Amino acid sequence: SWDSSSIIEDQVAKIREEVGDAQVICGLSGGVDSAVAAALVHKAIGDQLTCVFVDHGLLRKGEVEQVKHDFVEATGIKLVTVDASDDFLSALEGVSEPERKRKIIGEKFIRTFEKATRQIVAEAADKGAEIKYLVQGTLYPDVVESGGGDGAANIKSHHNVGGLPDDLQFSLIEPLRTLFKDEVRAVGTELGLPEEMVWRQPFPGPGLAIRIVGEITRERLAVLREADAIAREELSNAGLDRDIWQCPVVLLADVHSVGVQGDERTYGSPIVLRPVSSEDAMTADWSRVPYDVLAKISTRITNECREINRVVLDVTSKPPATIEWE
Numbered sequence: 029s030w031d032s033s034s035i036i037e038d039q040v041a042k043i044r045e046e047v048g049d050a051q052v053i054c055g056l057s058g059g060v061d062s063a064v065a066a067a068l069v070h071k072a073i074g075d076q077l078t079c080v081f082v083d084h085g086l087l088r089k090g091e092v093e094q095v096k097h098d099f100v101e102a103t104g105i106k107l108v109t110v111d112a113s114d115d116f117l118s119a120l121e122g123v124s125e126p127e128r129k130r131k132i133i134g135e136k137f138i139r140t141f142e143k144a145t146r147q148i149v150a151e152a153a154d155k156g157a158e159i160k161y162l163v164q165g166t167l168y169p170d171v172v173e174s175g176g177g178d179g180a181a182n183i184k185s186h187h188n189v190g191g192l193p194d195d196l197q198f199s200l201i202e203p204l205r206t207l208f209k210d211e212v213r214a215v216g217t218e219l220g221l222p223e224e225m226v227w228r229q230p231f232p233g234p235g236l237a238i239r240i241v242g243e244i245t246r247e248r249l250a251v252l253r254e255a256d257a258i259a260r261e262e263l264s265n266a267g268l269d270r271d272i273w274q275c276p277v278v279l280l281a282d283v284h285s286v287g288v289q290g291d292e293r294t295y296g297s298p299i300v301l302r303p304v305s306s307e308d309a310m311t312a313d314w315s316r317v318p319y320d321v322l323a324k325i326s327t328r329i330t331n332e333c334r335e336i337n338r339v340v341l342d343v344t345s346k347p348p349a350t351i352e353w354e
């Protein structure tokens with residue numbers, strides 16, 4: 029649209045002017061904000077940008093490929109992927125407590141990103157270049173929430189990046205700082221990013237780790253990943269994925285209930301569907317998903333995921349419950 033093309037032109041000019049011929053780094057999460065921010069910066073400065081994608085092994089089905097292949101193909105961005113899933117999974121071994129999961133993942137994430145960044149900085153130095161900027165996909169509501177003023181400035185200087193050591197501080201480029209989510213999506217579409225990425229619903233940084241109630245294992249992740257993919261597919265087939273704010277799919281891994289599948293008694297775990305409607309995730313209501321859609325999801329999950337013999341619906345608003353279970 030006219031709006032998004034003028035936003036793009038505007039930002040591209042600003043980024044070029046600020047960055048000159050310096051080198052820039054950007055972390056990708058798999059989400060829409062970092063992807064659009066990176067694509068904008070890439071449009072402005074091309075191969076002066078290097079993106080880093082830490083694969084923590086906790087993303088949903090297809091999301092790693094979406095970043096590594098679809099996104100790279102759509103943009104031509106130079107991407108360094110760190111496959112850190114073994115590392116994350118061993119650090120999480122035996123951990124069930126939600127806050128500990130978050131802490132371990134957050135810490136490991138920043139250290140993994142730091143290590144990859146150091147390497148990129150060193151490689152640039154070998155070529156006589158210097159990484160001076162870090163791109164962040166901060167949106168206008170984030171700016172307001174953190175009391176960051178009117179969002180007029182697109183480029184902030186020497187802001188401390190949480191968790192990175194002092195010798196790895198960069199100036200920040202925040203090309204989405206004046207935009208709302210719908211504008212970010214319009215810009216992403218205009219830049220030709222994969223539709224699934226542009227329309228991706230909110231997904232927590234700690235990923236599927238906080239959607240397995242109990243310890244995280246490879247097997248449990250595989251089950252949850254499959255159930256989640258089925259729910260997403262059916263919600264999207266029903267045309268509901270853009271109405272629903274998000275639909276966490278949760279594995280109650282330590283709960284077992286009796287079922288009967290085929291001629292056999294089973295003793296499997298339940299999957300919880302948590303579709304919510306919301307404006308800003310601060311409050312939420314449970315979504316009234318049509319029964320036939322719920323029935324389809326339930327039948328498919330119990331048919332296609334052998335370990336699951338029961339599908340339940342979370343009908344709690346926020347408050348009192350949070351959107352995620354952990």
Ligand code: XMP
Binds near residue numbers: 233310349350352354
């Ligand atoms: P809750 O569960 O607190 O979630 O109602 C509110 C919104 O935030 C998302 N969420 C997170 N996002 N890192 C994130 O980037 C996190 O650790 C995290 N925890 C929750 C959640 O999906 C919902 O959209």
